[in-house]
Amino acid sequence: MSQITREEVAHLARLSRLALDDAELDGLAAQLEVILEAVAKIGEVTDAADVTPMTHAVPLENVMRPDVVRASLPREDVLAGAPAAEDDRFRVPRILDEES
Amino acid sequence: MTDLTRLTAVETAVAIRDREVSATEVTQAHLDRIAAVDGQVHAFLHVDPEGALDTARRVDAGELSGPLAGVPLGLKDVVVQKGVPTTVGSKILEGWRPPYDATVVKRLREAGVVILGKTNMDEFAMGSSTEHSAYGPTHNPWDLSRIPGGSGGGSAAAVAAYEAPLAIGTDTGGSIRQPAAVTGTVGVKPTYGGVSRYGLVAFSSSLDQAGPCARTVMDAALLHEAIAGYDPADSTSIPSPVPPVVEAARQADVSGLTIGVVRELSGEGYQAGVQQRFEEAVETLTELGAKVVEVSCPHFVYAMPAYYLIAPSEASSNLARFDSVRYGLRVGDDGERSLEEVMSLTRAQGFGAEVKRRIILGTYALSSGYYDAYYGQAQKVRTLITRDFTAAFQQADVLVSPTTPTVAFPLGERLDDPLAMYLADLATIPSNLYGGPAMSLPAGLSEGLPVGLQIMAPTMRDDLLYRVGAAFEAARPAPVPPLSWEA
Numbered sequence: 001m002s003q004i005t006r007e008e009v010a011h012l013a014r015l016s017r018l019a020l021d022d023a024e025l026d027g028l029a030a031q032l033e034v035i036l037e038a039v040a041k042i043g044e045v046t047d048a049a050d051v052t053p054m055t056h057a058v059p060l061e062n063v064m065r066p067d068v069v070r071a072s073l074p075r076e077d078v079l080a081g082a083p084a085a086e087d088d089r090f091r092v093p094r095i096l097d098e099e100s
Numbered sequence: 101m102t103d104l105t106r107l108t109a110v111e112t113a114v115a116i117r118d119r120e121v122s123a124t125e126v127t128q129a130h131l132d133r134i135a136a137v138d139g140q141v142h143a144f145l146h147v148d149p150e151g152a153l154d155t156a157r158r159v160d161a162g163e164l165s166g167p168l169a170g171v172p173l174g175l176k177d178v179v180v181q182k183g184v185p186t187t188v189g190s191k192i193l194e195g196w197r198p199p200y201d202a203t204v205v206k207r208l209r210e211a212g213v214v215i216l217g218k219t220n221m222d223e224f225a226m227g228s229s230t231e232h233s234a235y236g237p238t239h240n241p242w243d244l245s246r247i248p249g250g251s252g253g254g255s256a257a258a259v260a261a262y263e264a265p266l267a268i269g270t271d272t273g274g275s276i277r278q279p280a281a282v283t284g285t286v287g288v289k290p291t292y293g294g295v296s297r298y299g300l301v302a303f304s305s306s307l308d309q310a311g312p313c314a315r316t317v318m319d320a321a322l323l324h325e326a327i328a329g330y331d332p333a334d335s336t337s338i339p340s341p342v343p344p345v346v347e348a349a350r351q352a353d354v355s356g357l358t359i360g361v362v363r364e365l366s367g368e369g370y371q372a373g374v375q376q377r378f379e380e381a382v383e384t385l386t387e388l389g390a391k392v393v394e395v396s397c398p399h400f401v402y403a404m405p406a407y408y409l410i411a412p413s414e415a416s417s418n419l420a421r422f423d424s425v426r427y428g429l430r431v432g433d434d435g436e437r438s439l440e441e442v443m444s445l446t447r448a449q450g451f452g453a454e455v456k457r458r459i460i461l462g463t464y465a466l467s468s469g470y471y472d473a474y475y476g477q478a479q480k481v482r483t484l485i486t487r488d489f490t491a492a493f494q495q496a497d498v499l500v501s502p503t504t505p506t507v508a509f510p511l512g513e514r515l516d517d518p519l520a521m522y523l524a525d526l527a528t529i530p531s532n533l534y535g536g537p538a539m540s541l542p543a544g545l546s547e548g549l550p551v552g553l554q555i556m557a558p559t560m561r562d563d564l565l566y567r568v569g570a571a572f573e574a575a576r577p578a579p580v581p582p583l584s585w586e587a
Contacts, residue, residue, distance in 0.1 A: 004464065012463045016416065017423075018456055019444035028460055031518055035461060038519055039405040042477050045484065053479030054486060056306045056336070057292040057535025057559075063335040077199035083430035090425050093439045 003036040004029060104129035105262040109171045109319035112265060116159065116170040123159035123170030127152050127214050130172040134216065134263045140585060142238050143248075143258035145177050146185050147217035159212045167322050167346075169212030174258040174267035177218040178225055178251075179310065180299045181205045184215075188301045189223040189233040189251075192450030193428045202299020203331045204268060204310050211326045216264055220254030223452045224419065225275055225303045227251050228524035231515050232454040239511070240283060242549055242581050246508040249279030249524075255313045256283040260581055266323050267313040272304050273407050274503075274528025276311050277540035281503035281552025284542045284579055286320045286569070287313045289528075291560050292535035293338035296331030302418040304411040305336075307532045315578070317541060317569040321349035324562065340560060348563035352570035355389035359568070360496025362556075364400040365527045370505045373546025378502040381543040381553045384575050385500070385568070395495050397488035402481050403529045408522060409465045409478035410533070416462030419455070422447060457518060482533045489534045493558045498568055501527045503540040503552030531556050539565040542578035550579065 006029040013020045013028075020028070075088055084091040104126050107115065115121045131149050138144050152172065159170040180186050180198035182205075187193045201209070208215060222232035230238040230253035238253040240246040241261040248257040255267035256279030269276035271289035280287025288311045295310045302308060312323035328342040361382060366375060386392050424430040424446035425439075432445040451459070465474040492499055505526055514520040531538040536559045543553035553572065557564040 008464075009460060012460045012467070014444075015467075016459050016463050017420075017440065017444045017447055018451070018459065019441075019448040020456070021448075024448075024453075024456070028457060031457060032461060032464070034519055035408065035457075035522075036464075038522075039408050039474070039478075042402050042405045042409070042481050043473060045399065045402055045477070045481050048477060048480040048484060051480040051483045053476060054482040054533075055479060057533075058336050058338060060336060065332060073199050078426075081196050081199065081427040083424060083428065084433070092425055093433050093435075093437060093442045095439045097438075 003040070004032045105133045107265065108316050109168060109265040109314060109322060112171050113168055123156040123214065124153060126170055127156040127172055130216055130264055137261055137586065138263060140239060140244060141241055141257050141261045141263070142236060143219055143254045143261065143263055144174065144217045145187060145189070145220050145235055145254070148184055148215065151184065152214050152216050155209070155212065155214045164212030166211040168326055170214060171266060172214045172216050172264050173208065174217065174219040174255050174264040175205070175215050176252050176255050176267070176269050177221055178270050178301050179204055179268060180301065181215065184218065186218065187235070189221045189235065190450065190452065190455070191234045191429065192422050192446070196427050200299065203296035203333060204327045205299065207327050213326065219252070219258055219267060222251035223455050224301070224415070225251040225270060225272055226415070226454050226458055228274070228278055228521050229511070229514065230254060231511065232452055234452055237511055240508050241583060242284065242508065244585050246510055246549070247282065249282040249508065251275040252279045252313065256280055256285050256287065259283070259285045259313050259315055261583070265315060266319060268310060268327070269313045270300060270308055270310045271532065272307045272411060273532050274525040276313060277503050277528045277538060277552070277554060278524055280313060280540040282508035282550060284550030284581060285313060285315055286317055286539065286541045287311070288320050288324060288539045288565060289531060289537060290324060290328060290562055291338070291537045293336050294342070294537070294560070294562060295328050296334040296337050298331055298333035304414040305418060306414060307411060317566055317573045318349045321345040321566045338560065343560055343563040345563050345566045348566040349570040351567050352574055354385055354568050354571045357498065357568065358391045358393060358496045359385055360393055360395035360492055360499045362400065362492070362499050362501050363394055363396045364398065365501035369523065369526065370502060371507065371546065374502050374504070374506060374551050377544045377546055377551040378553065381572065381576070382500065384572060388571050388575055393496055395492040395499065397492055397530070399481060399484040399488050400530050403485055403533055404522060404526055406478040406481040406485070406533060407529045408461070409474050410482065412458040412462030413465045413475050414462070416459045416466065419459055422450065454518070485530055486534045489530070489536060498564050499556040501554045503527060503554040507546050507549035507551060527554060535559055537562040537565055539569050541569050541573060543576065545579050
């Protein structure tokens with residue numbers, strides 16, 4: 001049985017903001033088929049039904065710190081690594097449609 | 101005169117402290133060594149001679165001191181260092197210079213450790229061979245046509261090729277231990293939460309852990325102690341004292357300890373030569389006075405599938421930060437395209453094949469309709485694997501296995517077969533899922549290539565790894581690489 005179709009991979013790529021080309025979509029569909037078949041083995045574990053899922057290795061409670069003002073990184077140091085900056089801010093491409 | 105690059109970290113630090121040699125001379129010797137051999141090994145992505153020599157001068161001036169002052173180190177390129185290019189082996193961060201230091205870097209600086217440069221790795225630490233580095237693979241110093249392991253192959257190869265006595269690695273599913281095994285070096289994944297993750301570029305946050313790479317157990321212990329300890333900047337950092345790893349390495353005694361051989365981490369898939377060296381290692385531990393028992397961890401066979409659901413799921417979320425806005429690459433910003441189009445083009449061009457594969461896999465495992473069967477089930481299996489560990493540690497103080505199923509395989513052999521590549525981490529993954537510490541150390545050769553012995557301990561009992569590891573190392577010294585490719 002096919003676990004994953006090319007259309008599903010294309011949908012996942014859109015969700016992941018990855019503009020993949022046709023060759024990549026074809027390749028990924030075939031590879032994910034093999035990988036999913038291998039990882040689906042965890043479905044065989046029958047004694048997991050009533051087990052609490054483990055999200056983390058350290059069972060920590062909420063970690064709090066005093067609410068005090070601390071220095072942040074200098075703005076120019078942070079913006080120095082940005083692909084584009086303007087007026088002390090990150091410059092981004094158009095977010096809204098022209099019409100809206 | 102002694103070749104300064106052949107000294108251990110301990111010998112180097114003592115020689116500097118006793119003024120037999122300066123930190124500057126030691127640093128220059130290693131920079132020269134890198135210049136001489138790294139064209140063939142390619143362990144480093146970036147070398148920082150100015151920064152390294154500056155630290156060395158400060159050690160020589162008496163401004164910095166400590167057990168590792170003046171000792172050179174390679175830093176895996178997943179750890180941010182202020183002002184020094186950090187790429188994580190990816191094109192998406194090419195040219196980025198971090199505006200701050202990771203906690204690990206801060207501690208290394210305070211200890212006077214000389215950071216030589218950034219070491220090569222599989223992109224975003226996803227891989228077992230460094231072949232997924234966007235900047236080309238690292239070569240195994242034992243045989244340049246073979247993989248150095250991954251993702252931290254650069255750190256392990258740098259240590260094995262005498263380019264640095266110490267290196268920092270990170271281990272999410274075996275990225276410190278598997279490279280250590282196939283390069284004949286020592287590598288330790290500390291207890292999760294033992295070393296701060298602040299300033300590590302995140303792959304799978306519930307599994308990632310930084311740790312030491314070295315040529316001896318004692319050197320690893322000193323580096324472990326230098327970087328470990330509570331850090332308020334990492335909310336998963338454990339607020340307890342660092343286990344006494346250096347003292348344990350000095351103790352180097354297994355008498356009175358029970359060592360458990362994990363039944364599920366042997367047999368099918370493990371090369372005969374690897375299995376043979378492992379059995380001899382167990383024999384050595386018995387001769388040294390340990391009691392050896394067999395233990396069963398029935399859910400370990402599901403560790404690989406659970407890992408390849410949990411880690412890609414977390415990665416698909418973590419790597420959302422590479423959005424072409426705040427740092428790194430931006431592609432196709434022509435004034436016409438929307439933010440979303442630019443983002444999608446940037447990510448498609450900036451990420452390599454394995455990273456895309458894992459983002460898609462993780463997005464799939466987290467999507468509605470599949471969540472319970474995949475991600476949810478994997479988290480339950482993680483609980484069961486942890487219970488297996490807890491039960492096994494009722495019967496034994498530490499557990500042992502081969503670190504990897506095979507010796508270093510040829511470069512290119514598994515590149516087009518992701519699943520075969522994933523199998524390299526079969527024995528290392530369980531400790532990441534559980535969170536406990538684990539070490540790989542040299543256990544002889546098979547086909548002329550190194551085999552690793554893995555030791556696993558309960559959470560926050562990192563000291564037991566060093567106690568057993570140092571005892572084993574004293575009885576069975578690590579083989580020395582022939583380096584026959586050197587001119």
